[in-house]
Amino acid sequence: MALTAVIRVPSRALLRPWARLRDAALGWIEPAGGGGVEVSAQRFASQKVLVEPDPAAGVAVMKFKNPPVNSLSLELLTELVISLEKLENDKTVRGVVLTSDCPGIFSAGLDLTEMCGRNPAHYAEYWKAVQEMWLRLYLSNLVLVAAINGASPAGGCLIALTCDYRVMADNPKYCIGLNETLLGIVAPFWFKDNLVNTIGHRASERALQLGLLFPPTEALQVGMVDKVVPKDQVQSTALSVLAQWMAIPDHARQLTKNMMRKPTADRLLKQRDADIQNFVSFISRDSIQKSLQMYLEKLKQKKG
Numbered sequence: 001m002a003l004t005a006v007i008r009v010p011s012r013a014l015l016r017p018w019a020r021l022r023d024a025a026l027g028w029i030e031p032a033g034g035g036g037v038e039v040s041a042q043r044f045a046s047q048k049v050l051v052e053p054d055p056a057a058g059v060a061v062m063k064f065k066n067p068p069v070n071s072l073s074l075e076l077l078t079e080l081v082i083s084l085e086k087l088e089n090d091k092t093v094r095g096v097v098l099t100s101d102c103p104g105i106f107s108a109g110l111d112l113t114e115m116c117g118r119n120p121a122h123y124a125e126y127w128k129a130v131q132e133m134w135l136r137l138y139l140s141n142l143v144l145v146a147a148i149n150g151a152s153p154a155g156g157c158l159i160a161l162t163c164d165y166r167v168m169a170d171n172p173k174y175c176i177g178l179n180e181t182l183l184g185i186v187a188p189f190w191f192k193d194n195l196v197n198t199i200g201h202r203a204s205e206r207a208l209q210l211g212l213l214f215p216p217t218e219a220l221q222v223g224m225v226d227k228v229v230p231k232d233q234v235q236s237t238a239l240s241v242l243a244q245w246m247a248i249p250d251h252a253r254q255l256t257k258n259m260m261r262k263p264t265a266d267r268l269l270k271q272r273d274a275d276i277q278n279f280v281s282f283i284s285r286d287s288i289q290k291s292l293q294m295y296l297e298k299l300k301q302k303k304g
């Protein structure tokens with residue numbers, strides 16, 4: 001991306017713990033004794049998130065690239081947040097299409113290997129990054145449209161739900177939903193809130209308890225996606241939708257989006273630390289670790 005803006009990076013001591021990984025992932029360098037350093041955005045070579053800007057149209061396409069299944073590793077989450085921040089600071093960009101570079105998979109959701117067999121400090125760091133991704137996407141001032149070009153379970157579905165509009169490929173093998181209960185885990189309240197805000201309370205209750213994964217036509221019926229189109233039209237349709245949303249004056253649309261979404265985001269913002277503690281103690285339980293390990297084994301056996 002031909003960005004030339006200068007971004008001030010705060011001293012590492014002031015950054016959140018997971019930002020150390022972000023520094024490494026993005027190649028940020030801090031001089032010895034560092035009180036912050038100015039670096040050109042051109043140097044932020046991202047590996048797991050590709051950004052294709054179209055300044056003339058005022059849009060960008062953001063593609064997740066973490067093969068084979070775009071699991072949301074700490075590294076991918078970190079790059080996603082930084083890429084979004086860069087786009088939000090770029091005055092030429094007003095809308096973004098989120099999609100996948102991995103054939104047939106939008107995202108397999110949270111990376112199970114980040115939640116299995118690690119220590120509590122790692123779980124806390126990981127969960128903070130998951131929260132950060134959701135808050136940044138959900139409250140983004142940009143118009144966000146999801147071009148769901150593959151399977152989108154759990155955390156993959158959550159990313160799509162943060163967007164202003166969802167276009168899905170019509171392949172019945174692609175499914176979308178919050179299937180956490182099938183793994184023996186529970187969708188956190190803010191996943192649930194985002195779903196309720198999208199498809200309503202009754203449909204969410206059923207979908208969440210049963211861990212339903214909806215094929216595209218059912219996802220459309222329940223309101224989890226807004227449009228289903230042939231696979232080769234997903235990105236172009238998403239770009240057309242983006243243009244429609246961008247026809248609205250930004251300030252009016254942004255204030256309206258904020259009015260609709262802030263109360264939901266505030267529920268998490270008011271209890272971020274408690275939510276991290278909850279996650280760490282839940283995920284550290286032996287029974288939960290066993291469930292996750294069995295689920296991972298099942299995924300691997302499926303191949304053999």
Ligand SMILES: CCCCCCCCC/C=C/C(=O)SCCNC(=O)CCNC(=O)[C@H](O)C(C)(C)COP(=O)(O)OP(=O)(O)OC[C@H]1O[C@@H](n2cnc3c(N)ncnc32)[C@H](O)[C@@H]1OP(=O)(O)O
Pocket residue numbers: 068069071105107108109110111112113151153154155156179180183185186187188278279282283296299300302303
């Ligand atoms: C109180 C409340 C407190 C809070 C309580 C806690 C809240 C937690 C919330 C959790 C949210 C989540 O997102 S949990 C994640 C949920 N995700 C899922 O259930 C999706 C699982 N994956 C799948 O269904 C499939 O992989 C699918 C995406 C459809 C693609 O199928 P394919 O046949 O193309 O590919 P596969 O052969 O299955 O997978 C290829 C490889 O990727 C691995 N893989 C697949 N999904 C993976 C994943 N999510 N994380 C890591 N690795 C994954 C497989 O093990 C394989 O590894 P190798 O064999 O080594 O190659």
